[in-house]
Amino acid sequence: MSSKRAVKTIVSSIQKLYPRALADSSWDNTGLLLECPLDTEPEKEKLNVLLTIDLTTSVVDEAIRNNSGVVMAYHPFIFRGLKSITQSDSQQRSLLRLARAGISVYCPHTAVDAAVGGVNDFLIDVVSLGKENEASREVCQPVDGVQGQEGAGMGRVVRLKEPITFSELLKRVKTGLGLKHVQVALTEKHENPEAKISSVAVCAGSGASVLRGVDADVHFTGELGHHEALGLIENGTSAIVCGHSNTERGYLKTFQTLLTKELKNQHDGEVEVIISQTDKDPLEIV
CATH class of the missing domain: 3.40.1390.30 (NIF3 (NGG1p interacting factor 3)-like)
Structure with missing residues (x-):
């Protein structure tokens, strides 16, 4: 969970590194796709970000277990308009779980593809x-x-x-x-x-x-x-x-280094940016 101030700091840091203007807005859906900060603004707050390529059920479990404030999910998990949000769809269940836990989600996708050093x-x-x-x-x-x-x-x-x-x-x-x-x-x-x-x-x-x-x-x-x-x-x-996703996942280490440095420049407090341990490509060659 993170305060509104913390979410704003994390989002502005990601956008400084990977401006939304770089994304292909003709089809891509980038930005803060789930915003659910705390109502309070703690005086001292740890910034806790989880990095992943895909927002799967196991990654959501990980985010809740780690008490993450924001998940950076490279691939957008919302592409089209939602007419309802129910428990019958696995992605929507994840969305509801994250909202209940106060965890926001930011998706940069093609902004990271296009960025210099991306x-x-x-x-x-x-x-x-x-x-x-x-x-x-x-x-x-x-x-x-x-x-x-x-x-x-x-x-x-x-x-x-x-x-x-x-x-x-x-x-x-x-x-x-x-x-x-x-x-x-x-x-x-x-x-x-x-x-x-x-x-x-x-x-x-x-x-x-x-x-x-x-x-x-x-x-x-x-x-x-x-x-x-x-x-x-x-x-x-x-x-x-x-x-x-195998061509994208290796970059998360660079993303982690750059985002940690930027957050420490903007935040006078503890910062933790971690890479998901359960995120993986759904297809394997055997």
């Missing part, structure tokens, strides 16, 4: 192992006009100073995201694991629409349809597909 820059770092190894880093779909976010936008393309083998690229992706297995769609030239890669396009989550038509040796994303994968191969581009 999730897509994180994925490029996984590929290149640092800007010193890059000839260039470009945005696929720029988002302009947001102060302090010059160079923001959806998707990224990196061109490496020194080409690497496809097997090395796979190793970097698995290590950077903490995965044992990924899916690949290989062109004939990349069926040789020693084939060289000099350019990689990335987009967290479901990246097919953002990366459509982007010229790169490999497209690296979380989710790709059957015909989209075929289309890439037919046009000479291979793909690495890791599972939708």
Whole structure:
């Protein structure tokens, strides 16, 4: 539980790092989606934030158990208008439980995707192992006009100073995201694991629409349809597909570091930002 002042501090800190103006408002639903602060304003208050990709029942249990004041759920759990809120729907039950517990929920989603230093820059770092190894880093779909976010936008393309083998690229992706297995769609030239890669396009989550038509040796994303994968191969581009939220979850450590620092700058008191231990991608490769 958090006071209105605490919720405001947490929300303003998240929005300073990831301005809502960066989000794709044509379809995305970002911002403070559940607001239920305490009526009182304690003189001394701990700011307690739980970070997750998806707001599942187990994450709600965790938030209540940890006495979180705000949950930062990367994916919005409300997309369309609600005509009723009942116990018959699992997400609505979670909403009611959080409201009763006085826990607010903020969802930044595509604002984090587009931000400079956000999730897509994180994925490029996984590929290149640092800007010193890059000839260039470009945005696929720029988002302009947001102060302090010059160079923001959806998707990224990196061109490496020194080409690497496809097997090395796979190793970097698995290590950077903490995965044992990924899916690949290989062109004939990349069926040789020693084939060289000099350019990689990335987009967290479901990246097919953002990366459509982007010229790169490999497209690296979380989710790709059957015909989209075929289309890439037919046009000479291979793909690495890791599972939708697996391309996003690794960024939570960076989010944790940045948000903790910003909250400590704004709040004269104790701050705790933790990452959910139960949040995980619903699909597994076995």
